[in-house]
Amino acid sequence: MFLGLDLGTSGLKGVLVDDDQRVVAGATAPLTVSRPHDGWSEQSPADWIAAAEAVIGGLPAAARAAVRGIGLSGQMHGATLLDGADNVLRPCILWNDTRAHAAAAGLDADPRFRTVTGNIVFPGFTAPKLVWVGQHEPGIFARVAKVLLPKDYLRLWLTGEHVSEMSDAAGTSWLDTGARKWSEELLAATGMTPDTMPRLVEGSDISGRVRPEISARFGIPASAVVAGGAGDNAAAAIGVGVVSAGQAFVSLGTSGVLFAANDGYRPDPDVAVHTFCHALPGRWHQMGVVLAATDALNWFARLAGAETGTLTATLGSLRAPGKTRFLPYLGGERTPLNDAAIRGAFIGLEHATDRDAATRAVLEGVAYAIRDCRDALAATGTRIDRLIAAGGGSRSDYWLAAIATALGTPVSVPVAGDFGGAFGAARLGLMAATGAGAVIATTPAIARTFEPDATLTAAFDDGFARYRAAQTAIKSLT
Template sequence: MKYLLGMDLGTSSLKIVLYDEKFKEIQRVSEAYEMNQPHNGWAEQNPEDWITALDKGVKKILEQSMVNPKDIISIGLTGQMHSLVMLDEKNKVIRPAILWCDQRTSLECEEITEVLGREFLINETANPALPGFTLSKLIWVKKNEPENYKRCRHILLPKDYLRLYLTGEYATDVSDASGMQMLNVKGRTWSIELMEKLDLDPGILPKVYESIEVTGRIQQHITTKLGLDKETLVVAGAGDNAAAAVGCGVVKDKMAFTTIGTSGVVFAHTSKFKIDKKGRVHTFCAAVPGTWHVMGVTQAAGLSLTWFLENFYKDVSEKVIFEELDDILSKVQIGSDKLIYLPYLMGERTPHLDSKCRGAFIGLSAKHKRENMLRAVIEGVTFSLRDCYSVVSELGIEINTMKITGGGSNNKIWSQMIADNYGCDISSTFKDSGTTLGAAILASVGVGLYDNVEEVCKWAVSFKDDYKPNQRNRGAYDKYYKIYKKLYHDLKQTFVELNSL
């Protein structure tokens, strides 16, 4: 029996899952690490914490599974997108990684747009300049930490820092590279023209591969340290959303998925290159060679829930909360007793492209309890995902199959809420396994175990629950969604004024 490892370097933890060659899950581990916020709107992590998590996780996988390392034929990597890792000439980390959800680079985005022009930027990179993307983070460091910038010889994305550690290779894949805003997304190659116009050195960029291509083997000193075999191949892999698409079987036209992790995403596969000239949704390369995906993003999906539980449910363990979440939500009616939550804790991407907007509870009264607020948080996140779904549909991308994955998909009421708001059938995946399964599928094709991603997904991906929209619920949600959509515009100037204080 041959085995595959899928590794997902998330914002809060590294998940490593061992699969057999038929994609049966053999062993799973998760190693947590911290996100630091030194200033309001900033988000950073120490890349060495990721390496510590990898070391611990791999050792646990090998010890607990008792699988012969020689039988692990390939590793697929995935993880948080956009985050900037800067290395010096000795591959030492120069500064903490600036994460995807960091909002410090609004001015840099304005400068990028001014220098390049919005039309060039969208045509070249398929996206407007946004604080979440890697490009603006790099320019921020160049302006604000010039000594750090001068020392920089390589930049990598989080999963690719793990790759460097494992293989010694500077490499990334087209899906993750798309989110750096330095790639010609239609041509699937680095945009040298963009880099030169911004006075940036293209030499700091890693080699870019298709997601199923092999990028290297395990280094000898890593085999000694961790117990992995030197013949194990590491495949390019994909950004977390592109990998989740594969893990959900979303690899053909008219297929889409929603994921509820730290951020929330509505992701539609397309064989035709499509861009939103308004920049409300992103177009990136997909993990399936020669295809793309259009993606709407809610910045603080699971993050909103985590924030609320940490501050309002300190007396209840996280495990108990998630076990009882359906029961808690079922006791509060749709609309949370006329309470609406705006999930803009880290600004918002789709559809507002506004780094200055912030979260809010609207309609809060003395009668409301924390249970009402909890349901309002989940409804607010769902309304934001509905915004994403609406924009994708507006672009003429037909969707007849919707999957759901991520931690939020384990909750039945939340999943039903999404079906009611989208107005379409959805299916949920098993065990939040979309990203790691997707990475493992890419790894299997990369080493020649199977011929192509599409064929593997036909039998390797399965689902646990199906949800059909309830039209009565839909009508109730529509009334609150109409108010929700109006609130951003009503509060936009207030957000600007607060940000200027």
């Protein structure tokens, strides 16, 4: 058996797969986000451990006793600060926290950061968060002995080891992404040292073994290895078999991601595309990131006093976009805007705008944001001919049809089953335990494919033009 743990923003998920990669059991535990100030987003690492205890404890004891490898996946960029005794110094500052926008701009103005990392220094990345802590919480900053990414704090609990891996480390603004190692120069520029950083391994490598206390408590063999794992999107890519150039997926989770695998390192930070290491040796990937995907739909559901499934269930077949437009910038935006201050908007509201029309506008707005990402990737020479859909939002046929038509690209849905981050993490656990390579990261069987609706292409192109015009207009209002 192989266990995959995926530490998301809204919950922790675990799946057990057998030697044939069939999912035999799963469990989840919810998590909440604290937003004490505008633009802030935090979680308590203690809640992650409690969730992991609930998830692992909720899996069948007999299956736990057969675990040979564990893989970890998780939300990226979070700053988990530990003192010399591994005590947590403050709540973790999450990926969608924008308080460090001024610090990020300052680091990004130093040309070394883009040159070495291959990426813009975004406000949600880890390095500017440490600069912010140094400026605003100097007492805490002085006590920082280790900085861990969220999933790597779970690893510390599981193994007692301070370890990260390349795909997650690439989102810190401290990694030499081409060389796949920490940059001492960039660490020094933010008051850090190599000793503050965890040891790096590849995602499919062994990072440690379970601690005796974990083995005794949960019945997991002490010989079970813990793989390096991956950041959430790289793990999802492993789960859906996006591991080689030309393969891509679109993820509709809390955030939206357009992910394309590459066999080489091809950075182009000027278009706000993320160029990160993949979770497998010698491979990289590019991502366009939309900060609010299902997060935007969930926000509207709360506003409308309805369940998200109810909102999308009544939409029927895809139709041409109406006058109402939605810009999903609820907490800023990454690709291609790199704007922490921009905020979302409904535009073109009229008497005819009912709940269904507003719901369609939200789905279309996210689809257009993903089209923005596609155009940014295309500017680097990356071509996407077909997409695999992943994430909770992929349960909406209307949304997938809108994305396919907005991008002019077929979108395929795997057969029933979850091939996301937890499954990808389990695959990495299998690789670490058995020595298997990328060949086991196969593409799942496809249940159905949404082709672009040629009769609506012109209408969606026109809607995108109006979306871009609104995007330009609201920039001057923030």
